[in-house]
Amino acid sequence: MIVEQCIDGVAPDSVVSPASGREISDVLQQLREDAAWVLPTGGSTALTTGNAVGRVPVQMDLTGLAGILEYEPADLTVSVRAGTRWSELIATLSANGQTIPIDVPFPEKATVGGVVATGWAGPRRMRDGTIKDLLIGASYVRGDGLIAKAGGMVVKNVSGFEIPRLLHGSYGSLAMITSVNLKVIPSHESELTLLSERVLFREAVDDVVRLTRSEATVAAAVVDGSGDDAEIAIRLSGRARPIRELEDRIRLEHGQLQLSNSLEEADSAQWWQRRSDTLATAHDDRVMIEVGSTPSSIGNLLKRLRERLYGADDAKYDVSPGTGSVTLALPAAALDHASWQQVWEQAGLSGGARYVVFHAPRAWRSGSQVWSIPEDQRSIMGALKHQFDPEHRLNRGRLWDSLPSTSPTDLETMESIT
Amino acid sequence: MDRDAFLAELKTICGDRGVLHQAADLLVYEYDGSVDGAVDTERPLAAVLPTSTEQVSAVVRLAYRYGAPVVARGAGTGLSGGAVARGGGVIIALTRMDRTLRVDPVNRTALVEPGVINLELSQSVGPQGMFFAPDPSSQKACTIGGNVAENSGGPHCLKYGVTTNHILGLEVVLPDGTVTWIDAHGPGVGGLDLVAILVGSEGMLGIVTKILVRLMPSPESVHVHLAAFGTMDDAAVCVTNVIGAGILPASLEMMDQLTIKAVEPAYHAGYPMDAAAVLLVEVDGTGAEVDEMSAQIERIAGESGATSFRSAQSAAEQELLWKGRKMALAAMGRLAPNYYLHDTVVPRTRLTETLRAVNDISQEFRLDIANVFHAGDGNLHPLMLFDRRKSGDVERILEASHELIKTCVSMGGTLSGEHGIGSEKQGYMELIYTGEDLAAMAGIKLAFDPRERMNPEKVLPKGYMCGEVRALHNQAMAQKHGIHPM
Numbered sequence: 001m002i003v004e005q006c007i008d009g010v011a012p013d014s015v016v017s018p019a020s021g022r023e024i025s026d027v028l029q030q031l032r033e034d035a036a037w038v039l040p041t042g043g044s045t046a047l048t049t050g051n052a053v054g055r056v057p058v059q060m061d062l063t064g065l066a067g068i069l070e071y072e073p074a075d076l077t078v079s080v081r082a083g084t085r086w087s088e089l090i091a092t093l094s095a096n097g098q099t100i101p102i103d104v105p106f107p108e109k110a111t112v113g114g115v116v117a118t119g120w121a122g123p124r125r126m127r128d129g130t131i132k133d134l135l136i137g138a139s140y141v142r143g144d145g146l147i148a149k150a151g152g153m154v155v156k157n158v159s160g161f162e163i164p165r166l167l168h169g170s171y172g173s174l175a176m177i178t179s180v181n182l183k184v185i186p187s188h189e190s191e192l193t194l195l196s197e198r199v200l201f202r203e204a205v206d207d208v209v210r211l212t213r214s215e216a217t218v219a220a221a222v223v224d225g226s227g228d229d230a231e232i233a234i235r236l237s238g239r240a241r242p243i244r245e246l247e248d249r250i251r252l253e254h255g256q257l258q259l260s261n262s263l264e265e266a267d268s269a270q271w272w273q274r275r276s277d278t279l280a281t282a283h284d285d286r287v288m289i290e291v292g293s294t295p296s297s298i299g300n301l302l303k304r305l306r307e308r309l310y311g312a313d314d315a316k317y318d319v320s321p322g323t324g325s326v327t328l329a330l331p332a333a334a335l336d337h338a339s340w341q342q343v344w345e346q347a348g349l350s351g352g353a354r355y356v357v358f359h360a361p362r363a364w365r366s367g368s369q370v371w372s373i374p375e376d377q378r379s380i381m382g383a384l385k386h387q388f389d390p391e392h393r394l395n396r397g398r399l400w401d402s403l404p405s406t407s408p409t410d411l412e413t414m415e416s417i418t
Numbered sequence: 419m420d421r422d423a424f425l426a427e428l429k430t431i432c433g434d435r436g437v438l439h440q441a442a443d444l445l446v447y448e449y450d451g452s453v454d455g456a457v458d459t460e461r462p463l464a465a466v467l468p469t470s471t472e473q474v475s476a477v478v479r480l481a482y483r484y485g486a487p488v489v490a491r492g493a494g495t496g497l498s499g500g501a502v503a504r505g506g507g508v509i510i511a512l513t514r515m516d517r518t519l520r521v522d523p524v525n526r527t528a529l530v531e532p533g534v535i536n537l538e539l540s541q542s543v544g545p546q547g548m549f550f551a552p553d554p555s556s557q558k559a560c561t562i563g564g565n566v567a568e569n570s571g572g573p574h575c576l577k578y579g580v581t582t583n584h585i586l587g588l589e590v591v592l593p594d595g596t597v598t599w600i601d602a603h604g605p606g607v608g609g610l611d612l613v614a615i616l617v618g619s620e621g622m623l624g625i626v627t628k629i630l631v632r633l634m635p636s637p638e639s640v641h642v643h644l645a646a647f648g649t650m651d652d653a654a655v656c657v658t659n660v661i662g663a664g665i666l667p668a669s670l671e672m673m674d675q676l677t678i679k680a681v682e683p684a685y686h687a688g689y690p691m692d693a694a695a696v697l698l699v700e701v702d703g704t705g706a707e708v709d710e711m712s713a714q715i716e717r718i719a720g721e722s723g724a725t726s727f728r729s730a731q732s733a734a735e736q737e738l739l740w741k742g743r744k745m746a747l748a749a750m751g752r753l754a755p756n757y758y759l760h761d762t763v764v765p766r767t768r769l770t771e772t773l774r775a776v777n778d779i780s781q782e783f784r785l786d787i788a789n790v791f792h793a794g795d796g797n798l799h800p801l802m803l804f805d806r807r808k809s810g811d812v813e814r815i816l817e818a819s820h821e822l823i824k825t826c827v828s829m830g831g832t833l834s835g836e837h838g839i840g841s842e843k844q845g846y847m848e849l850i851y852t853g854e855d856l857a858a859m860a861g862i863k864l865a866f867d868p869r870e871r872m873n874p875e876k877v878l879p880k881g882y883m884c885g886e887v888r889a890l891h892n893q894a895m896a897q898k899h900g901i902h903p904m
Contacts, residue, residue: 029898074662075765075796097664119603119611132603132614133583144894148858152850154763156580156795156835158569158618159843159850160877161862165582165614169603174610186664213524216635217704242706292606296524324525325605354606371608376598380866381610387861390895399609 007039008047009362012059019064021139021147021178027060028393029145037396040172042083042114045106048282049118049358050171050398052365062113065178068092070153077136077153079181082113098184101128101219101237103272105280113177119169122276123220124235126212126322128185131168137181138164143174143389153181166384173399174388190240191219192247193268194259196232201225204232204257205299205321211254212295212322217246220272223319230317232257235272279318279327287330287360289340293353294324302326304347309335332361337368371399424484425464428508431476432466436514439464447509450494450501451556453758455812456819457499457842462489465509471589471597471627474510478625478871479595481508487874490621492532492564495556497759498840500568500620504875510625512563518542519628526633527586532563532626536570539631548633551578554836555747566626569618571836573669573743576794577702578634580836582617589628590616593867597627615862620838621873623866637702640668641712642736645719646693646726650674650777650789653695654770656722657793660699661766663718665711670794671698671743677790677801680749687742688735690726697793698743700736746790747801754786754803758815760822764831766796775825776800783818797835798826824849839877847879860887 018024028038038058041047065083073096080089087107093099103122104110110120116138121130137151140163150163167177196204204223211234212221220235234250234257236243251259263271279288293301298321309315309330316329335343337360344355357370373381385392385400392400428437438444441461448459463486468474481488487507494501503509516533523546530539536557540549552565553572560570566588571580578584587601590612602613616623647653653672660670673681673696678689689696697719701711712729719727730736750757764772773789776798780787791799802818804811823833827849834843847856860882863870870884895901 072765072767074658074767076661077765121605125605129579129583130603132611133579142858142861146854146858148852148854150851150855150859152832153765153830154796154832154835155766156571156575156763156792156797157832158580158836158838159833160839160847160856161859162569162582162615162618163858163862166611166862168614169611186666209524217707239707239710241710242704245706246704290606292604294522294525294527296522320605323605354601354608356606356608372606373609374598376596377600377609377612380592380598380612383865383868384610384615384862387865388858 007041007044007056007059008053010053010056012039012056014057015059015061017061017064021141024060024141024176024178025145025147027058028141028143031391031393037393039395039398040176042111042117043085043106043109045110045280046114046118046120048360051370052362053397060176062176063111065113069179073098075153076184077155077181078184079137079153079179080112081179082111082177084112086110086112086115093184094187097187099187100131100134100182100184102131103276105276107273112180116168116177116180117170117172122272123222123320123323126221126320127217127219131182132165134183135164135168135180136183138167138177139179140167140175140177143391143394151181155183171399172395174385174394176394188237190243191235191237191265191268192243193263193271194234194236194247194250195261195263197258197260198229199232199258201228201230201317202299202303204230205302205319207254207257208232208321209295209299211250211257214253215246215250218322221320221322222275223321225317225319226315232259233271233275234259235268282359284361285332287332287340287357287364289328289330289355289357290325291328291353291355292325295322296324297352298324298326301347301353305343308343308347332364337364419484419486421463424480424486427480428464428466428477431473431480432468436467436469436473437464438467446494447491447511448502450491450496450499452497452499452502452840452842456758456816457502457840460502460504460506462503462509463506465511467511467514469514471591474512474625474627475591475595475597477508477510478591478593482594482871487871488625489873490563490567490625492561492567493535493556493559495560496564496568496840497761497837498834498842500838500840500873500876502841504841507874512561512625515627521546523548526635527630528633529628529630530562531628532561532566534562536560536562536565543633544636547636549636550631551575551584551634552581555744562629562631563626566617566629567619567621568836568838571792571795571797573671573792576670576792577666577668582614584632585613585617585629586632587630588613588616588626590624590626592624593869593872618838620840620877622863622876623872625872637668639705639708640700640702640736641708642730642739643699643712643715644689644728644739645697645699645724646690647695647697647723648693648725649723650695650773651770652723653697654773654793656697656719656724657769658767659718659722660715661794663714665714667711667715667794668700668702669698669792672696672789672791672793673698673743673746674789676753676786676788677746680753680788681742681746684749684752685742685745687738688728689742693725698739743790750788750801750803753788754805756804756806758802758804758819760798760800760802760819761834761837762823762826762831763795763797763835764826764829766794768829768831769793769796772798772826772829772831776822779818779821779825783814783821785815785818792835795835796831841876844877844879847877856882857887857890860884864888
């Protein structure tokens with residue numbers, strides 16, 4: 001079936017829709033020409049993340065690998081095929097009073113495999129962790145067509161290398177995930193979100209850092225700012241009575257946050273879902289950069305960035321002070337990639353902080369690297385890539401630009417073949 | 419290899435006092451905590467005790483030049499033979515690298531060297547309202563470096579997750595001696611998550627020389643309860659019911675009658691001597707949360723057939739209830755001179771069935787098997803009691819072990835939940851993995867350590883070492899491209 005779809009502005013030469021790991025492996029093993037490679041897609045909600053690719057010989061649509069394979073609520077584990085929509089997984093779990101506490105953008109489209117492959121995590125990372133913490137097993141097809149699995153359906157497992165966790169966040173550059181096994185958690189009995197009036201941006205970040213340090217059971221806390229103003233949102237979830245007590249304590253002891261509004265239950269969850277969708281929405285005229293540091297340095301980092309980005313008037317800063325991270329949304333016209341790198345270096349942030357450009361117009365990314373991968377790790381990452389995908393058949397160029405083309409093993413391989 | 423020249427060069431790196439090579443000095447390095455018989459002991463060529471990353475790197479480079487394998491070692495409390503040097507390599511004992519370099523209470527992290535002892539880290543940051551969550555039973559002796567290598571667990575991992583969930587960054591000496599700092603995936607970090615693959619890699623991919631750990635905020639309130647049951651089945655059903663009710667205790671531990679018999683006379687923890695099993699349940703959180711959970715657990719325990727339910731009324735009483743659990747292994751000496759401690763995991767809903775099967779094995783092989791384990795995780799620790807001096811005892815426990823492992827795998831379980839594979843369970847890997855699964859794991863080893871210089875001959879079973887997998891890989895590539903290997 002041919003689907004008319006552009007990937008990052010490029011129409012794929014062909015589209016395949018395999019229904020099993022075996023079919024994926026067959027496609028990969030049939031690729032002979034050097035120029036042939038595959039771009040795996042799930043819900044296509046994160047296609048503008050990564051280095052720009054010039055041509056897409058084969059798009060591999062993995063949404064055909066859908067469905068729950070095994071779910072025993074009393075075990076708090078689930079095995080699910082990679083192409084299953086996130087909303088379907090959550091609906092199945094919810095019916096049994098369980099969940100996975102991550103706000104995935106566009107859950108009706110996003111797939112479970114895509115969430116794992118992109119390593120998506122929202123602001124609840126602060127208290128509840130990420131999907132990597134819940135990943136207990138995976139089946140996958142390597143770039144060279146090998147079909148394998150690792151881990152299992154038990155919640156503790158140290159039997160062999162942790163390949164599922166290596167695949168997390170690897171953007172399909174090593175293997176295509178065909179199913180994952182996840183720990184799930186009991187749904188929270190109750191939730192509520194406290195929202196502030198318009199407050200001063202700089203002070204709000206410091207105040208929220210203080211809140212997250214004194215109240216460890218806050219689920220998420222964000223400061224969304226633009227210009228000098230910001231709005232604060234604090235998410236509480238858990239048992240009904242304890243979160244009411246927590247709410248009272250926050251209002252009493254953190255009055256400066258001016259949390260005058262609140263949203264309850266479904267309204268609260270929807271507010272966070274909308275925020276997540278907004279953050280993940282790609283706009284042609286905006287660049288979105290995720291910067292990570294620590295709670296203690298996020299205030300200073302923002303100060304320096306804002307000083308240097310002065311003039312980018314409609315820059316938006318979505319800050320998660322408790323995890324020390326911020327997503328910047330900048331007008332693409334205001335600065336190009338080189339200028340951004342200059343801002344970064346001038347701000348003196350290269351030491352403790354890191355960034356990933358997770359969305360930018362294609363032209364903005366062309367010819368530059370969106371991942372800041374440390375130089376001294378490139379050879380070991382290259383050697384792993386070589387083992388999983390020796391002919392670079394998967395996502396060529398998207399995560400990697402020019403990894404060392406030969407590793408020690410590569411040389412030995414060539415010697416023994418010829 | 420010119421052994422004398424090699425030793426001389428090692429001494430220039432670590433000093434005379436940092437290199438052990440006399441037979442008597444090396445005796446202790448022939449073992450770890452595993453059972454002699456299940457794991458072969460072996461004398462290393464030498465043991466070095468570096469005090470810095472630079473020394474570790476220099477030793478690794480030197481060993482590489484001489485073609486000698488290196489094996490990292492912490493306190494030697496491992497239970498799967500991971501720290502025993504195969505092929506007469508050099509043991510790099512990291513116990514002198516035991517400094518806590520930085521504690522950051524705002525960001526709740528600590529930067530430590532690998533030789534820092536697990537419990538001492540929690541004790542040192544306790545006054546600042548924090549703790550390091552992984553708490554293996556050996557926590558009074560085991561090191562954080564060892565915890566990273568084995569991806570260690572412990573009772574509190576039920577709520578807080580295992581070691582890998584608490585590692586934010588690592589300084590690593592790679593097999594060629596290169597030193598690099600690696601951040602775990604988090605905001606702003608791109609590329610492959612090398613921390614994810616290094617944690618739990620049993621010293622086969624690199625030697626960790628600094629560790630940035632996540633510290634957890636100490637809970638506002640902690641309750642500890644003891645529920646006693648007339649049958650093991652009732653206790654196992656209670657575990658399933660607690661988890662099924664959506665309660666996540668900080669820990670949920672089970673001890674059977676044999677364990678109680680060993681523990682109670684030794685430590686007077688207050689476990690009822692007539693109980694067939696007890697559950698030790700700890701819940702933590704805010705005061706209100708803990709009150710609610712405690713009430714719920716008491717109700718579920720009653721509904722599951724508990725014969726008594728007691729809540730510790732003071733910190734001292736909590737400590738005493740825990741003491742019985744934590745000292746259970748030490749107390750086994752009252753029942754038999756030796757024990758073989760197993761470590762398998764089954765899905766939680768299969769606990770009752772698995773415990774019955776363990777009982778059947780105990781009968782069939784005429785062995786006393788005590789059970790003291792992390793019930794909430796489905797992580798079993800059957801302890802087979804024996805007397806090494808009695809002829810046939812070792813053979814019998816090895817046969818029974820084989821049966822036990824096969825049984826747990828048939829329940830949908832796995833080989834190890836927190837002790838690792840090492841050389842103890844290499845031979846069982848094919849029970850849970852296909853040839854392709856193992857070839858893919860061998861690929862990880864090949865990427866980091868193509869010459870198999872770091873902790874060789876561990877984890878992967880025979881037939882899946884680097885050389886063998888490389889040959890298969892070459893063959894497949896050659897076939898695909900129509901090249902016929904010479």
